Each structure stands twice: as structure tokens, then as C-alpha cells.
Amino acid sequence: MAKQTVLVSGGAGYIGTHTAVELLATGYDVVIIDNLSNSETAAVEGVRRISGVNVPFEQVDTCDEQALRKVFERYGFDSVIHFAAFKAVGESVHEPLKYYRNNLTSFMNICALMHEFGRPNILFSSSATVYGDADTLPVTEQTPRKPATSPYGNTKQMAEDILRDCCAAYDGMYGVALRYFNPIGAHPSALIGELPRGVPQNLVPYITQTAAGIRECLSIFGNDYPTPDGTCLRDYIDIVDLAKAHVATISRMTQGRMKQRYEIFNIGTGRPVSVLELVHGFEKANGLKLNYRIVGRRAGDVPAVWADTRLANEELGWRAERPLEETLRAAWAWEKHLRKIQ
Numbered sequence: 162m163a164k165q166t167v168l169v170s171g172g173a174g175y176i177g178t179h180t181a182v183e184l185l186a187t188g189y190d191v192v193i194i195d196n197l198s199n200s201e202t203a204a205v206e207g208v209r210r211i212s213g214v215n216v217p218f219e220q221v222d223t224c225d226e227q228a229l230r231k232v233f234e235r236y237g238f239d240s241v242i243h244f245a246a247f248k249a250v251g252e253s254v255h256e257p258l259k260y261y262r263n264n265l266t267s268f269m270n271i272c273a274l275m276h277e278f279g280r281p282n283i284l285f286s287s288s289a290t291v292y293g294d295a296d297t298l299p300v301t302e303q304t305p306r307k308p309a310t311s312p313y314g315n316t317k318q319m320a321e322d323i324l325r326d327c328c329a330a331y332d333g334m335y336g337v338a339l340r341y342f343n344p345i346g347a348h349p350s351a352l353i354g355e356l357p358r359g360v361p362q363n364l365v366p367y368i369t370q371t372a373a374g375i376r377e378c379l380s381i382f383g384n385d386y387p388t389p390d391g392t393c394l395r396d397y398i399d400i401v402d403l404a405k406a407h408v409a410t411i412s413r414m415t416q417g418r419m420k421q422r423y424e425i426f427n428i429g430t431g432r433p434v435s436v437l438e439l440v441h442g443f444e445k446a447n448g449l450k451l452n453y454r455i456v457g458r459r460a461g462d463v464p465a466v467w468a469d470t471r472l473a474n475e476e477l478g479w480r481a482e483r484p485l486e487e488t489l490r491a492a493w494a495w496e497k498h499l500r501k502i503q
């Protein structure tokens with residue numbers, strides 16, 4: 162059988178690079194497009210080094226329909242994984258139009274061209290943020306979505322609905338939304354990883370930058386939540402495990418194993434971990450002490466959310482495997498690589 166090609170939009174980013182590596186390792190051909198608004202070409206080089214494949218890369222803005230059309234004319238892919246989006250929740254509250262314009266225009270362009278060119282499979286990067294402060298835990302794919310509390314979260318809900326409607330309307334179009342929980346860690350080679358710009362908003366990059374001495378002290382946002390140790394509970398999913406979930410999904414799509422034209426899967430570990438547990442886990446995994454203090458709650462944080470992963474386990478034949486300790490070691494190895502720390 163001829164090799165299948167997957168277009169990876171936003172493929173120079175954190176999740177995109179790791180996914181490209183796993184797709185290539187499984188035998189897919191990959192084309193990466195990215196406008197480098199939140200990434201660097203060095204990330205694509207990292208993918209090439211790990212895979213030993215000279216992956217094609219095009220610097221394209223997915224909001225630019227004409228430029229995107231050229232990519233469709235040039236490459237014969239059947240599937241797209243659409244990562245290209247802005248993702249800073251706080252920024253989206255202050256600059257909603259930036260988020261609606263980028264995240265929705267780019268996704269609608271992808272859907273329209275997939276339809277026009279008769280390319281069947283669209284995998285969309287969604288997020289656990291669509292569940293908000295869920296009434297029951299863990300959340301299943303049937304757990305009702307709560308009204309979004311940020312424009313970013315709203316773009317995820319709206320894009321899921323756009324994909325659902327396109328799959329219902331256009332014969333031959335298949336869609337999957339993967340709802341990621343909290344992706345963390347880095348590739349074991351330490352050649353690719355997360356590249357936060359400015360002060361990190363997410364917990365693990367803040368931890369690794371504190372360990373590296375770039376940040377003085379980690380602030381833990383609240384220890385008075387109704388959880389066992391008072392800090393928030395999340396479902397931290399290793400980035401390589403997450404990347405493999407994309408390969409499992411693309412295989413399901415390309416092998417005609419989908420049960421419905423539009424499907425949704427939670428991608429997490431199914432295990433809640435508190436902020437304090439994560440901090441102490443990082444210290445233990447890497448044999449160091451972290452400077453931290455407890456401060457007030459951060460606006461918008463939900464006390465707890467974690468995934469019921471049974472659907473993904475059964476239908477995708479995928480499960481999270483990497484132990485948290487290994488993930489936290491990889492996160493630190495990546496930070497040391499970035500900062501040239503021995």
C-alpha cells in the first residue's frame with residue numbers, strides 16, 4: 162500500500178512536533194505547515210534530526226486561504242491534523258478578536274479546502290477546557306460542555322461544532338476532536354519540547370524555569386480548594402503519549418474504522434494529580450528542591466478536572482503509558498537543553 166501523507170498544521174509547535182515524530186516513526190509521510198507565530202524553525206529541525214527524515218516544511222498562515230490552497234495543490238495528503246491556533250487563555254480575554262479571527266478562520270479554511278479537494282479526514286485539537294467546572298468527575302465525552310469562560314475556550318467549542326456540522330453536511334468528510342487534558346513533558350531525546358514565550362502561564366514550564374533559576378519562585382495558586390491537599394487536581398498527560406493518540410486516531414480514520422462521521426475522545430491518563438503532588442514529584446524525579454510559595458487562587462481555575470479515558474482506550478486502542486516520574490525528568494532535561502545547563 163502506498164504511504165499515506167498527513168498535513169500537520171501548526172506542526173512546528175509543542176504538540177505538533179511530537180506528533181510529527183510519532184507519525185514518521187509509524188510510517189506516515191508528513192508535511193508541516195506553520196506561520197511560526199509561536200514557534201521556530203529549529204523545532205522542525207528537531208523533528209528532522211529525531212526522525213532522520215527531511216520533512217517538508219512550508220511557512221504558511223492557515224488564515225491565508227490562497228497560500229493554504231497552494232499547499233493543497235502541491236501535496237496529496239488524505240488527512241490533516243489541525244494544531245494551528247493561539248492558546249493563551251488569559252490573553253484571549255483581553256484580545257478576543259485575535260483569538261476568534263486566528264483560531265476560527267484558520268480552521269474554517271482547513272475544512273473548506275478539505276471539502277473542496279475531496280480530502281476526507283480532519284483531526285482537530287480540542288481541549289478539556291470545553292468541560293469547564295464539570296458537575297461530575299471524571300468527565301466522559303458525554304459530560305455536558307459548560308459555557309466557555311474565555312474566548313479561547315469558546316473557539317474550541319465553536320470549532321468542535323463547525324467540524325460536527327461539516328461532517329454531517331459533506332459526504333465523505335470525517336472528523337475527530339481530541340480533547341487534551343494537560344500536556345506536559347518533552348521528547349526523551351530533549352531535541353524538541355515546549356517553548357513558552359515570556360513568563361510561562363502553565364505549571365510545568367514555570368516549574369522548570371524556576372529550577373533553572375530563570376524564575377525566582379513558583380507561586381502555587383490556592384491551597385483551599387475542596388481537594389485532598391487543597392490544591393487543584395488535573396490530568397497531566399505526557400506529550401509523547403499524547404502524540405501517539407494522534408497516530409492511533411489517524412490510523413482509525415485512514416483504515417475506515419470510525420463508527421460515526423464525527424467522533425470525540427478524551428486524551429488523558431484518567432488519574433488526578435494535585436499541584437503539590439506534581440511539584441514534589443518533580444523534585445523527587447530530578448533530585449532537586451524547588452522554591453515555591455502558596456498564594457491566592459488564580460481567577461478562572463476549576464478545582465478539579467480529569468478524564469474518563471475508557472472510550473479512547475477501547476476505541477483507539479491507546480492508553481497513556483509513560484510514568485509521571487519519567488515525564489518530569491524529560492521536562493527538566495528539555496529545560497536544561499534549552500538553557501545549556503549541564
Ligand code: NAD
Nearest residue numbers: 171174175176195196197198199200222223245246286288
Ligand atoms: P503551540 O503554540 O506550541 O503550537 C501551535 C502552533 O501553531 C505554533 O507553532 C504556531 O506558530 C502555529 N500557528 C498559530 N496560528 C497559526 C496560523 N494562523 N497559521 C499557521 N500556524 C499557526 O501550541 P500547542 O501546545 O502545540 O497546541 C497545539 C494545539 O493544541 C492548539 O490548537 C491548542 O489550542 C491545543 N491544545 C493545547 C493544549 C496545551 O496545553 N498545550 C491543551 C489543549 C489543547
Ligand code: WQD
Nearest residue numbers: 250288290343362363364367380381382393395436459462
Ligand atoms: C495547572 C494547575 C493552576 C501555574 C490550561 C488551559 C487549558 C489547557 C491546558 C489549552 C492549576 C496551577 C499553574 C503556576 C500554579 N490548554 N498553577 N502555578 O489551567 O489546568 O489548563 O492549560 O487548551 O485550556 O486553561 O493548566 O498548567 O495553567 O495549571 O499553581 O504558576 O497549576 O492553578 O491548578 P490549566 P496550568
